[in-house]
Amino acid sequence: MLWNAHAGHLWRRFTTHLRRAIAARAGLTQRALADHARVSFAKVAEFQKRGAVHFHAVIRLDGPEGGSSPPPLWATAELLTDAIHTAAQRTHLTGPTLDGRTHTLTFGRQTDVRTIRSTDLDGDTELTDQAVAGYIAKYATKGAETTTGTLDRPLRFLAELAPLDISDHARRLIRTAWHLGARTELEHLRLRAWAHMLGFRGHFSTKSRHYSTTLTALRNARAEWRRQQAGDHGPEETTLVLAHWTYAGTGLSPAEAWLSASLADDSGEGYADE
Secondary structure, three states, rough: OHHHHHHHHHHHHHHHHHHHHHHHEEEEEEHHHHOOOOEEEEEEEEEEOOEEEEEEEEEEEEEEOOOOOOOOOOOHHHHHHHHHHHHHOOOEEEEEEEEEEEEEEEOOOOOOOOOOOHOOOOOOOOHHHHHHHHOOOOOOHOOHHHHOOOOOOOOOOOOHHHHOOOHHHHHHHHHHHHHHHHEEEEEEHOOOOOOHHOOOOOOOOOEOOOOOOOHHHHHHHHHHHHHOOOOOOOOOOOOOOOOOOOOOOOOOOHHHHHHHHHHHHHHHHHHHOO
């Protein structure tokens, strides 16, 4: 539970150490690195069967302008791989102290770094952003409930857990997160609010600011692909509505004032006749 609750913070520490490691191998300061190369990433979080979160990430090293500029000659796959391993080993976080024991959180020994080549991406001959997105999509589309039995909504009371159709293992994990959430020293982690996610408070898919395209653009592209698969080429007719407003003035014009007064007089005479 403590690992899951700190996983997002640990990842942020890792990205900081990664930039430092790359700069050191290039003989640059971390500030000077931005003038020569840009580190970008897209990652997804996935629950293991035991309930711990682990990350799948695509990390790229481009020129200073991002994907539109070639990387410097020193920015090799070997350098990036070595920097990732070093950053993972150096990343640690001092966790809370429970019952007199301070917990230190680190990444495990199973850090697996592989170079992604164009032939790895469904036979694509070009390493496109779309191909990379498809490479990690299988992890992004996995639901946590399929592996651990986590819930799709927060619990208001622990009693809500009893009738749910989940595994005994998942039930124990959620109950543990709930009980830990009652401890004063863990109050800031809001474990009860996130007990349904085994304490994990982060986003399941994130990317650095300059990585590839935006999530909105990806959603639009996916919607367009679905329309094409369904044979829907969009509406044949389009209505364009333009609205332009200008300030005309306040009150009645002289002519409108005269007409209004005349109508009022006529109305008054009519009531008098009755």
